[in-house]
Amino acid sequence: MAIPGNLLSSTTESMDPNTSGWVALLNCSISSGTGGRNGDGTLKLTSTASGEMRARTVSSYTVVPGQLYQVFADASGATVAERIGIRWLTSAGVEISYTWSLTTASASSSWHRIGAAGTAPTTATRAQVVVSASPVAGGVINYFENVYLGLPVRTLGNLLGFGTESLEIDTSGWAVDTNCALSRTAPAVQWAVDYYLAGGEVLALTASANGNMAARTVERPGVTAGTEYLAYCYLSPPTSGSAAWIELRFYNASNTLVQTTRGALAAPGTGYYQQRVSAIAPSTAVTCGVYVGVDTATTGQILRVEGVVVMVAPAIQTGSILPYADASFEQGVAGWTVVSGVATLARSTPWGAYSYDGAYALTASSATATTSVIRSAKFPIGAGMGGQPFRILLYENVTAGGWTLTRAVRWYDASNVDLGTTASSAATAPTSGWWYLALDVTAPATATQAAVELTLTATSTSSAIRLDRLALWHVLPLTSVTAVDDTASITLTLRELPIDYGLRIYRVTAGGARTLVRGESGLLDGTFAIVSDTMTIEDYEPPLAAPVSYLIELIDPADMSVDSRTSDTVTLTHADANLAWLKDPGYPSRNLLVMVQRGPDWTRPIEQSVNHVKGRRNAVTLSDVRGGLEGDLLVWTRSDVERQSLHALLDPGHTLLWQAAPGMGVDDMYVSVAGASEARTAGPATDEWRAWTLPLTQQDMPVTVGVSGSAGRTWQDVLGDFATWQGVLDAYATWEDVFLDRRIGG
Structure with missing residues (x-):
C-alpha cells in the first residue's frame, strides 16, 4: 500500500519488486530480503566490516529550503540497533548535512518504527533518505521497508503542532x-x-x-x-x-x-x-x-x-446529543447513575478488555437476580424538536449470567418537569459478543431534554453486561438530494452508514442508464471503505435539466452481500440556452459557465490505408475504428474574471466535461482541449469580452480521477503547521493550494 504523500516511488518505499531504488553508501552490500509487511520485499543491508554501514536512495528529491520534512521506515535487526536520516544536498548534488533520528534503544528482530523530522537547510534543494546501523563485525544484517519521505504526517484536526x-x-x-x-x-x-x-x-x-x-x-x-x-x-x-x-x-x-x-x-x-x-x-x-x-x-x-x-470531540453518531464521555466511557461512567436496584456501574478494566469504541465500556453488574434501572444525565434535544422522531443506539455484550433489557428515553420539559418515558418492550439481551440494539421513539410535544434509561433484569446471580457507543439523535432521512443550480451540481447526503462497508453509488437517469458517481479517490465503485456514518457527496457531473436519482449500494466486507438505497428524483435547472458549462471533474472549484458563440462542426477521423490492386477496379481499404468527435467550440468570456477563470480551467490540461443546454443537439461530452486561442472582439481596447476557440477532442470519462480537496482540513490545521502568515505565503503559490495542502516543491 503506497503511503499517502510519499516523495518516494512505490518500489523505493516497499522494496517490491526489487531494491532498485537503493544503493550502498558505506561499508555494506545491499540485496532483496523477504518477510516485509508493505509487500513481501525488504531492503537487506549486510555489513562489510566493523563500523557504521549506510544505504541511501538512488534518487534525490526536490525540497524547499526552510520547509519541515519527515522521514520514517520500519526496521528489523536482531544484532544491532539502527537509525534513519535525511541527507540534504545542493542543486549540484553536494552533501550539506544530515538530519538523523535517534538510534533505536535496543536491537529487535521485530519490525519497529524509526523516524526523524528536520528543516531543509537554506542551501538545500534536494534530499535523500539514508538508513544506518553500526555493527562490530562484518556479515551483520539489518532489514528496512515501508520508507517515507515527505511533508509531516499529522492528525487532521489536531490543535497541537x-x-x-x-x-x-x-x-x-x-x-x-x-x-x-x-x-x-x-x-x-x-x-x-x-x-x-x-x-x-x-x-x-x-x-x-x-x-x-x-x-x-x-x-x-x-x-x-x-x-x-x-x-x-x-x-x-x-x-x-x-x-x-x-x-x-x-x-x-x-x-x-x-x-x-x-x-x-x-x-x-x-x-x-x-x-x-x-x-x-x-x-x-x-x-x-x-x-x-x-x-x-x-x-x-x-x-x-x-x-x-x-x-x-467527534460524535459517536452524527447528531447524537450524548457527549463523548457519556457515550464511550473512556474516563469513567460520566453522568450515568443507578436509579433503582442493586446494580453497580463502573468503567471496564483493564484497558482493551471490553470495548466497542475506544478501549473501555460501561460495566453494569448485579449480584442478585433482580431488576435495576440505570440512566444517563439529561441533555438538550434542540429547539423545536418536540414531536420529532429520535433513535437510540447502543452496543451490548453480556459477559456473565443473563439479562433482560428494556430501552427507553426519559423526556423533560424546559422547567425540568419529568414527562415520562418512551420505551421498548422487555427482551432478552443477545449473548456472545457485541450486539447493537436500536429503538425509534417520538419526543413529546413539550420536550426539550432527554436522558437514556435502561431497565436491566439479571436472570442469574453475579451477572455482568457491558455497554458502549450509546447514541440518541434526531432521525433524518437516510438519503437526501438537493439540486444546486448555481454550480450545476447535486448534493447527496447519506446517513447512518455502516463503518468499513464498501460504497458504490450510481447516478440513474429517467431511461434507467446508470453511471458511477465520483468521490475523493475516483469513482465510487465499491472499493471505497466508509469511514463516517454520515457522508455528503457533491456530484458535479449530472445532466442539465433532466431528472436523475441515485442508487446507493452498501457492501458488507465479510460476505460481499449488498444492501441498497434509492434517493428521490431531482432535476438541475438550466435557464439560458446560450450558456454552457466547462467542468474539471477533478477540480470542480474551477468549473465555469461560458457563453457559446458557435458549436463545433464535428469531424470523426479514422486511420485507413488504401491499397490499389493491379487489374482490379476498386481499391482495398483497411480501416481502424473510427475516432470520436473533433471540432472547434467558440465561446465568449464576458469579463476579466471569466477570462482569468477560463485560463485557470485550461492550464492543467485535464480532461473536461462540456455540458450544453438540452435541445442544442449536443450530448454531455468529456473532451480534451488542444491549443486554445483568445482573441479580442471588435469593441474598444477597454472591452473585457474575449472570443475563444477551443479545439475539442472527445474523450472517455476519467475513472481514476478523484474530486480533489482535503476533507476535514481547516484553518486550525494550517495554524498547526505554520507559525506565521508569511510561512503560509512562502509555502503555497495560491489559496487553492492552501486548501488542497499542495505546497511549492511538494
Missing part, C-alpha cells in the same frame, strides 16, 4: 510540570504497517524523586466555550500498576486554570496504550492544555508518551 504531537524533532513542545526530567528515546515499538502517525521517537518523563510527576504541552491552543474536546495519546507506564494518566485542562483569558478532567489509564502491562479524555469547555475557557503524568512514581521511573492530540 506536529512537533508536540510526534516528538520527531525535539522536546521543545513540552515542559516539566512536576518532579521529572524530559528527554526523547527511540524504543523498538511495532506499529501497524499502515499507521503512519507513529514515529520513532517518544517523550520520556523520568521521575526526579518519589511522588507525583507530570509534564505539559507548551502550546495553549484556543477553544470555544460550550464545545466538547477530546484529548488522547499513547502512554507506556513504568509498571502495569502505575497510576498513569492524561488530563485536559482549560484556562480563561487571564491564563487561570478553570477546569481539569482526567483520563486514568488502567494498563494491562507496560506497552503503549491510547488513553482518551474528553470534556466540554466551560463558559470562561479560551485556551486548553494537555498534561500527562504518573501519581506516586518512584525515583527513576519512566513514563513514555507518543501521539498527543487534542481536537473537537
Whole structure:
C-alpha cells in the first residue's frame, strides 16, 4: 500500500519488486530480503566490516529550503540497533548535512518504527533518505521497508503542532510540570504497517524523586466555550500498576486554570496504550492544555508518551446529543447513575478488555437476580424538536449470567418537569459478543431534554453486561438530494452508514442508464471503505435539466452481500440556452459557465490505408475504428474574471466535461482541449469580452480521477503547521493550494 504523500516511488518505499531504488553508501552490500509487511520485499543491508554501514536512495528529491520534512521506515535487526536520516544536498548534488533520528534503544528482530523530522537547510534543494546501523563485525544484517519521505504526517484536526504531537524533532513542545526530567528515546515499538502517525521517537518523563510527576504541552491552543474536546495519546507506564494518566485542562483569558478532567489509564502491562479524555469547555475557557503524568512514581521511573492530540470531540453518531464521555466511557461512567436496584456501574478494566469504541465500556453488574434501572444525565434535544422522531443506539455484550433489557428515553420539559418515558418492550439481551440494539421513539410535544434509561433484569446471580457507543439523535432521512443550480451540481447526503462497508453509488437517469458517481479517490465503485456514518457527496457531473436519482449500494466486507438505497428524483435547472458549462471533474472549484458563440462542426477521423490492386477496379481499404468527435467550440468570456477563470480551467490540461443546454443537439461530452486561442472582439481596447476557440477532442470519462480537496482540513490545521502568515505565503503559490495542502516543491 503506497503511503499517502510519499516523495518516494512505490518500489523505493516497499522494496517490491526489487531494491532498485537503493544503493550502498558505506561499508555494506545491499540485496532483496523477504518477510516485509508493505509487500513481501525488504531492503537487506549486510555489513562489510566493523563500523557504521549506510544505504541511501538512488534518487534525490526536490525540497524547499526552510520547509519541515519527515522521514520514517520500519526496521528489523536482531544484532544491532539502527537509525534513519535525511541527507540534504545542493542543486549540484553536494552533501550539506544530515538530519538523523535517534538510534533505536535496543536491537529487535521485530519490525519497529524509526523516524526523524528536520528543516531543509537554506542551501538545500534536494534530499535523500539514508538508513544506518553500526555493527562490530562484518556479515551483520539489518532489514528496512515501508520508507517515507515527505511533508509531516499529522492528525487532521489536531490543535497541537506536529512537533508536540510526534516528538520527531525535539522536546521543545513540552515542559516539566512536576518532579521529572524530559528527554526523547527511540524504543523498538511495532506499529501497524499502515499507521503512519507513529514515529520513532517518544517523550520520556523520568521521575526526579518519589511522588507525583507530570509534564505539559507548551502550546495553549484556543477553544470555544460550550464545545466538547477530546484529548488522547499513547502512554507506556513504568509498571502495569502505575497510576498513569492524561488530563485536559482549560484556562480563561487571564491564563487561570478553570477546569481539569482526567483520563486514568488502567494498563494491562507496560506497552503503549491510547488513553482518551474528553470534556466540554466551560463558559470562561479560551485556551486548553494537555498534561500527562504518573501519581506516586518512584525515583527513576519512566513514563513514555507518543501521539498527543487534542481536537473537537467527534460524535459517536452524527447528531447524537450524548457527549463523548457519556457515550464511550473512556474516563469513567460520566453522568450515568443507578436509579433503582442493586446494580453497580463502573468503567471496564483493564484497558482493551471490553470495548466497542475506544478501549473501555460501561460495566453494569448485579449480584442478585433482580431488576435495576440505570440512566444517563439529561441533555438538550434542540429547539423545536418536540414531536420529532429520535433513535437510540447502543452496543451490548453480556459477559456473565443473563439479562433482560428494556430501552427507553426519559423526556423533560424546559422547567425540568419529568414527562415520562418512551420505551421498548422487555427482551432478552443477545449473548456472545457485541450486539447493537436500536429503538425509534417520538419526543413529546413539550420536550426539550432527554436522558437514556435502561431497565436491566439479571436472570442469574453475579451477572455482568457491558455497554458502549450509546447514541440518541434526531432521525433524518437516510438519503437526501438537493439540486444546486448555481454550480450545476447535486448534493447527496447519506446517513447512518455502516463503518468499513464498501460504497458504490450510481447516478440513474429517467431511461434507467446508470453511471458511477465520483468521490475523493475516483469513482465510487465499491472499493471505497466508509469511514463516517454520515457522508455528503457533491456530484458535479449530472445532466442539465433532466431528472436523475441515485442508487446507493452498501457492501458488507465479510460476505460481499449488498444492501441498497434509492434517493428521490431531482432535476438541475438550466435557464439560458446560450450558456454552457466547462467542468474539471477533478477540480470542480474551477468549473465555469461560458457563453457559446458557435458549436463545433464535428469531424470523426479514422486511420485507413488504401491499397490499389493491379487489374482490379476498386481499391482495398483497411480501416481502424473510427475516432470520436473533433471540432472547434467558440465561446465568449464576458469579463476579466471569466477570462482569468477560463485560463485557470485550461492550464492543467485535464480532461473536461462540456455540458450544453438540452435541445442544442449536443450530448454531455468529456473532451480534451488542444491549443486554445483568445482573441479580442471588435469593441474598444477597454472591452473585457474575449472570443475563444477551443479545439475539442472527445474523450472517455476519467475513472481514476478523484474530486480533489482535503476533507476535514481547516484553518486550525494550517495554524498547526505554520507559525506565521508569511510561512503560509512562502509555502503555497495560491489559496487553492492552501486548501488542497499542495505546497511549492511538494
